[in-house]
Amino acid sequence: MEQYVQEKSLPVAYPKEAAETHVKRKSSFIAALPFIGPFLILIVLFYLVPVVLTIVMSFTGMDFTLEWKFVGLKNYIKLCQDKSAGIAALNTLKYVASTLLINVGFGFLLAITTTYFTKKQNTGLLFQTIWMLPRMTPAVIYALLWLWFLDPTEYGMLNAFFGKLFNAPPRDWILTSPMPVVIIANGLIGASLGMVVFSAAIKSIPESYFHAASVDGATDWDIIRYVIIPFLKWPIMFMTIWQTLSLLTSYEYILLITDGGPLNKSEVWALYSYHKAFGSYEFGYGAAISVVLVIIAVIIALVMLKVFGYDAMMNRGKTKVQG
Amino acid sequence: MRVILRDITKKFGTFVAVDNLNLNIHDGEFVALLGPSGCGKSTTLLMLAGIYKPDKGKIIFGNKNVTHELPKDRNVGMCFQNYALYPHMTVFENIAFPLKLRKMPRDIIEKKVNQIARKFHLDSLLNRRPSEISGGQQQRVALARALVKEPKILLLDEPLSNLDSGLRISMRAEIKKLQKDLGITTVFVTHDQTEALSMCDKIAVMNKGTLQDFDTPEKLYSQPKNQFIAEFIGNPPMNFLDVVCIREGDKVYLKGTSFKIELPERAKREFAQIQNGEKVILGIRPENLKLTSEGQNTVKGEIYVVEPLGRDKLVNVKIGTNRIKVIAPQDYNGNMGENVFVRLDMDKIHLFSSEDGNSLRMSA
Ligand SMILES: Nc1ncnc2c1ncn2[C@@H]1O[C@H](COP(=O)(O)OP(=O)(O)OP(=O)(O)O)[C@@H](O)[C@H]1O
Ligand SMILES: [Mg+2]
Numbered sequence A: 001m002e003q004y005v006q007e008k009s010l011p012v013a014y015p016k017e018a019a020e021t022h023v024k025r026k027s028s029f030i031a032a033l034p035f036i037g038p039f040l041i042l043i044v045l046f047y048l049v050p051v052v053l054t055i056v057m058s059f060t061g062m063d064f065t066l067e068w069k070f071v072g073l074k075n076y077i078k079l080c081q082d083k084s085a086g087i088a089a090l091n092t093l094k095y096v097a098s099t100l101l102i103n104v105g106f107g108f109l110l111a112i113t114t115t116y117f118t119k120k121q122n123t124g125l126l127f128q129t130i131w132m133l134p135r136m137t138p139a140v141i142y143a144l145l146w147l148w149f150l151d152p153t154e155y156g157m158l159n160a161f162f163g164k165l166f167n168a169p170p171r172d173w174i175l176t177s178p179m180p181v182v183i184i185a186n187g188l189i190g191a192s193l194g195m196v197v198f199s200a201a202i203k204s205i206p207e208s209y210f211h212a213a214s215v216d217g218a219t220d221w222d223i224i225r226y227v228i229i230p231f232l233k234w235p236i237m238f239m240t241i242w243q244t245l246s247l248l249t250s251y252e253y254i255l256l257i258t259d260g261g262p263l264n265k266s267e268v269w270a271l272y273s274y275h276k277a278f279g280s281y282e283f284g285y286g287a288a289i290s291v292v293l294v295i296i297a298v299i300i301a302l303v304m305l306k307v308f309g310y311d312a313m314m315n316r317g318k319t320k321v322q323g
Numbered sequence B: 001m002r003v004i005l006r007d008i009t010k011k012f013g014t015f016v017a018v019d020n021l022n023l024n025i026h027d028g029e030f031v032a033l034l035g036p037s038g039c040g041k042s043t044t045l046l047m048l049a050g051i052y053k054p055d056k057g058k059i060i061f062g063n064k065n066v067t068h069e070l071p072k073d074r075n076v077g078m079c080f081q082n083y084a085l086y087p088h089m090t091v092f093e094n095i096a097f098p099l100k101l102r103k104m105p106r107d108i109i110e111k112k113v114n115q116i117a118r119k120f121h122l123d124s125l126l127n128r129r130p131s132e133i134s135g136g137q138q139q140r141v142a143l144a145r146a147l148v149k150e151p152k153i154l155l156l157d158e159p160l161s162n163l164d165s166g167l168r169i170s171m172r173a174e175i176k177k178l179q180k181d182l183g184i185t186t187v188f189v190t191h192d193q194t195e196a197l198s199m200c201d202k203i204a205v206m207n208k209g210t211l212q213d214f215d216t217p218e219k220l221y222s223q224p225k226n227q228f229i230a231e232f233i234g235n236p237p238m239n240f241l242d243v244v245c246i247r248e249g250d251k252v253y254l255k256g257t258s259f260k261i262e263l264p265e266r267a268k269r270e271f272a273q274i275q276n277g278e279k280v281i282l283g284i285r286p287e288n289l290k291l292t293s294e295g296q297n298t299v300k301g302e303i304y305v306v307e308p309l310g311r312d313k314l315v316n317v318k319i320g321t322n323r324i325k326v327i328a329p330q331d332y333n334g335n336m337g338e339n340v341f342v343r344l345d346m347d348k349i350h351l352f353s354s355e356d357g358n359s360l361r362m363s364a
Helices: A002-057 A074-081 A083-117 A121-136 A139-149 A157-166 A178-203 A207-215 A220-231 A233-249 A252-257 A269-279 A283-308 A310-316 B041-049 B091-101 B106-119 B135-147 B165-182 B193-199 B217-222 B227-232 B265-270
Strands: B003-012 B015-025 B030-034 B056-061 B076-079 B153-157 B185-190 B202-207 B210-215 B239-248 B251-255 B260-262 B279-284 B289-292 B298-308 B313-319 B322-328 B339-344 B350-353
Touching: A002 A283, A074 A283, A083 A121, A083 A178, A083 A220, A083 A233, A083 A269, A121 A178, A139 A157, A139 A178, A139 A252, A178 A220, A178 A233, A178 A252, A207 A220, A207 B041, A207 B076, A220 A233, A233 A269, A233 A283, A252 A269, A269 A283, B003 B041, B015 B041, B015 B056, B015 B202, B015 B210, B030 B041, B030 B165, B030 B193, B041 B076, B041 B153, B041 B185, B076 B135, B091 B106, B091 B135, B106 B135, B135 B153, B135 B165, B165 B193, B185 B193, B193 B217, B202 B217, B202 B227, B210 B217, B210 B227, B227 B279, B227 B350, B239 B322, B289 B322, B313 B339
Parallel strands: B030 B185, B030 B202, B076 B153, B153 B185
Antiparallel strands: B003 B015, B003 B056, B202 B210, B239 B251, B239 B279, B251 B260, B279 B350, B289 B339, B298 B313, B298 B339, B313 B322
16 A cells, blocks of 8 residues: 555656756765765775776786786686586585575574464574574684584594484594585574574564464464465565575685585585685686676676566565555 | 353453453344453454463353364454455455365355455455555455355454544444344444444443443443443543532532532432432533523533534533533534533433442442
8 A cells, every 4th residue: 555655656746856856966976975985985995996806817827926917818718628617616506505495494494483483582582592693603613613513533523422322433524425514504504694584574574464364264384375475575585695695605614614625525616716816826717716706696696686676675575564 | 143251361471451351242243342542452352263362261152162262263254453465465365365275166266255356346456466455445355355254253353443534434334234234243343432332232341451331332321330431432522520419308419619500300319329428420421511691500610612513512611620511502602711601401410439430320
């Protein structure tokens, strides 16, 4: 109702001001400069400049001598023929897709259990706080916790657990299944963000929708399917886009837990770029790998925004209620 | 289906939202739950729907104790103040939702929805979303959704309060007609006494979680059981004056700060229990007062302000420290600050105890 009125009344109000708007816009930009200025400088300094530098660097054969030797498209041609890059690409696909599933799916599950099924607010909140803890811990400590947990000797927590329960011999988890380890480690920490965002969205659904549905005969499952999920459509989409992009470019936990190994079994694209640049000091080649990632990320972002509609996502995210 | 609430109590933590409520609603009756905001009306309705479990007491539908039954097993239709129409579903899908949850075959759902949509003049809107129809139409969709599963009981939680005043008056008549046509037992929550008076067979007046009275609109209006009901029902509300009862031989007088009026025979009989010298509260409705010239049994006062209401005028008169409202004809032309005399229709007075506010009428 509200939105309907807005859409109808906007074009009516517009022509009156149209003449002034042009003049106003220029002067208001200047007026706003002192406020957004520092921020703009930061963006230029720490985002735009590195991107440009990386692009330029990707056309050089820079190595540990740090010389800018321009070599044209050589790095990109090399990349096309690099088998390790192919493995990294495949790993990235597996890693992003699986972690995303945990981040969004498990986050949603946690949100439902802590807000919809837990009637006592404090209990839900306590549970959510516990899930948030890893997010508040520095990455290095979080990674160390995983290393202890997965310690290959019989004193590792997981091995001790399996030993006690099934009498199983100790295993080197990181060696035998590196991908599942990095996926779960990243998924658990990422799920907490989804949980918080989805919980807030569930809480903003007016009670009367749940009441109406139960009176009409809905079970809990019906309510989740026909009420909660449709209301959470936009937060879910937003989380999906956001997590896809951040998973594509993040590698710190993988670096700390498996370092891409064993061999390159858990090497993802972003980490491969890091290894090339800072491992074997092929700065030019590393930059080229990064540029490909930036291009892919920008394309994914654009496609997703196009598909979901940027305006719709920004405006419709709010839960609409009449009255 | 008849509905019985027996000794129902509902607490939120230590706060008692509904306190020992007893109601006996006959089959096909249209009952209003009336009271100020926060008095426990919605809580009562949600207990009837099965959303809240009472902490104490029994709820009986027909001959069946449903206190512990889930909402889906109670077969009630409910309409909410904000309508609670699902924004992601079309009007058709909204109305069809209760049937879909019952796993009815597609063709039967379609038939039933179309049938009820025609009845509520929604046929042309079936493919729209709730955000694309007007408030009045949304209200009709909510009603259609509540009724499509042919419930035995209809619960309405302030269904009219989001409509503009014109639409509200026409929907009042619509809902009343619909209820009579269907003969469905209906509980209607409202804080608007005009709605309750004009639509319902009986009204349960609530205040702070307790039932004040449960009776017909006429009875509540003409013989309110306590000062709360007297003040809450009727518009403009009843006037109150602090008086002392004086018995002199055969005669009974009510003495205020600046006046002394005699009780007629009938009132004397009705209020025979009042002692000589007892402090009481005199209640009288604005329509039972008249502005006149000086005479016996009149009360002197000063015009405080005059509010023209269109059909008549509402004159505010200051009497001692009390202020009362009097309905005067449209052509009345008194001015602020003038002295006036008010005559009371002594057969229409109410007397309440100054201690607990209960009516002192013998039959009450
Ligand atoms: N879920 C709840 N938890 C705690 N207190 C509640 C809850 N629901 C209602 N209350 C309290 O119970 C009292 C009665 O609430 P209720 O919603 O029944 O009032 P109401 O008569 O419907 O009022 P209104 O006309 O404003 O809708 C209120 O004081 C309210 O604060
Ligand atoms: Mg209410």
